[in-house]
Amino acid sequence: MSLADQVLAVNDDLPIRTDKPVHSGKVRSVYWLTDADSRRLIEEKGYDVAPDAPLAIMVISDRISAFDCIWHGEGGLKGVPGKGAALNAISNHWFKLFRANGLADSHILDIPHPFIWIVQKAKPVMIEAICRQYITGSMWRSYEKGERDFCGIEVPEGLSKDQKLPELLITPSTKGILEGIPGVPAVDDVNITRKNIEENFAAFNFRNPADIDYYETLLKEGFNVISSELEKLGQIFVDTKFEFGYVTDASGKEKLIYMDEVGTPDSSRIWDEAAFRDGKIIENSKEDFRQLLLNHFPDPDILLNKDRMEERAALARDNALPQEVLMQVSKIYTGIAEKITGKKITLSENPKAEIVAILREDYGLID
Incomplete structure (x- = not known):
């Protein structure tokens, strides 16, 4: 076979x-x-x-x-x-x-x-909730360009790439295109503030304002549960995405639940702790594959620039990656799954x- x-x-x-x-x-x-x-x-x-x-x-x-x-x-x-x-x-x-x-x-x-x-x-809450424990990726790129306000939270000066943040940061963005919310552009995956959510909670499918606090609790506690377990395995939980929704149980009670996937290499960054202490980043997540693609193609801007989506789609369609590249990714995914x-x-x-x-x-x- x-x-x-x-x-x-x-x-x-x-x-x-x-x-x-x-x-x-x-x-x-x-x-x-x-x-x-x-x-x-x-x-x-x-x-x-x-x-x-x-x-x-x-x-x-x-x-x-x-x-x-x-x-x-x-x-x-x-x-x-x-x-x-x-x-x-x-x-x-x-x-x-x-x-x-x-x-x-x-x-x-x-x-x-x-x-x-x-x-x-x-019934999904229309928010992609990102929790960040380290400054890296898109957040670092924005910070390097001088941005200090992330989703209404002021981040201090003097941070360096891949540094641990002073506290766990929640940087939510819209899930899908939401129309008619003041101050929130009607485009997918746009950053929002807690104030945006509070003032328009029903537009994001929250049942009541109190559930915003509960959602934040579930975010932080869920993050901490995974982070402390990964720590025991010599891994760092860098950042992740959570999604939530409402369901009704057999007794007719409505409740807020986690949905989609959690703490996976697709939805999170996971670093090897021993390597990090030595000043190196070893990714146990899809980020490794992203970096590999950025290094594989001569013009990485095609992958990073949203205005070049047609070229990007052609790149993915017309280029079969070497088999060893996908096997390396396989090793990362199965390896971290077996460890966890x-x-x-x-x-x-x-x-x-x-x-x-x-x-x-x-x-x-x-x-």
């Missing part, structure tokens, strides 16, 4: 029973179940959700995206071996730890296979066939 066969690149063509279009993102595809199947599974499996809650099958892939493009390798390699299973395993681990620490639930109800989550529909979870990530021989068999036999979702 070739390496390319062990990669799940296309994940929106599974024969899962659905009466809605499959939503395919950069990495995951979402299949909304029929009302009848949702109700049946809630009853059969005893999920703690409202009896009429819409459920979905979320299937991860091994695709790799960076700079808003999907990349591929030589030899028909359309993704990174082991990446999907590694991402899910890491998220599952942190979500479990959050619950154990009394933080909040996630949107995941069941994990039938390393590539699959059964999730409940949540203490379990081996095994490559599936035919992930699609396994998924179909499980969803047919154990969940009755495939005819």
Whole structure:
């Protein structure tokens, strides 16, 4: 069996029973179940959700995206071996730890296979919440150009690249295009302040102003739980992105939960602590792949400049990366997943066939 066969690149063509279009993102595809199947599974499996809650099958892939493009390798390699299973395993681990620490639930109800989550529909809070413990990446680039105000927070003078910040910084941005919010441009992923959120809480889908405090608590405590666990493993949790939403449980109580993924190499920067003490940065996250791309192509501005998206898309489409590049990324993802979870990530021989068999036999979702 070739390496390319062990990669799940296309994940929106599974024969899962659905009466809605499959939503395919950069990495995951979402299949909304029929009302009848949702109700049946809630009853059969005893999920703690409202009896009429819409459920979905979320299937991860091994695709790799960076700079808003999907990349591929030589030899028909359309993704990174082991990446999907590694991402899910890491998220599952942190979500479990959050619950154990009394933080909040996630949107995941069941994990039938390393590539699959059964999730409940949540009403998303329209904020990408970034927590930063070190100044690096885009924040450092802005700081170097003289910017000191980040999302309404004044950052002191005299900081150096990759330095630990005086305190954990929350720098939220919009999730999607939000219209009609004073002082917030109607574009995706634009930085916002806490004042913007407070004055327009309903526009961001918060139920009430008190939930803004709760969301910040979940952000900081979630960050600290992951950070202290990574510290035990000789890793530094540099920064990360959290997403939240509202769901209703079986008793009819509405609650704020974590959604999407948490603390993964896709949504976070993770550095090796021993190397950092020696003045070196060793990335155990997708940032390593981004840097690799910036060094690989002669004109890195194409990757950094949002006005050159057409050229960037062509770059990703027309250039098969060397296989060893994607295998290096595979080593980073599976390595950090095994370190965090203490379990081996095994490559599936035919992930699609396994998924179909499980969803047919154990969940009755495939005819």
